[in-house]
Amino acid sequence: MKTYTKQQLSLRNGQDRPEIWVAYKGLIYDVSASRLWKNGKHYEHWAGQDLTDELPDAPHTSEVFDKFLAIGLLMN
16 A cells, blocks of 8 residues: 655645545545545535544444545555
8 A cells, every 4th residue: 555644644635635535543535426526525624634633423333434445555
């Protein structure tokens, strides 16, 4: 699996490039096909970020990421 930096992830925000990616626990997921991430925004969250610290406040569990393809690893 390819490795990406936080800067590379930040460009996949649905604005700068057509890809809409988010990271969770070191994995990067492509959420481009999700209607809930249209234009790179999901409620108060923005794509191109690591959402690991945001998940405890979400109304869903981490199982939501099972619906998406993990396409890379996030470098620390």
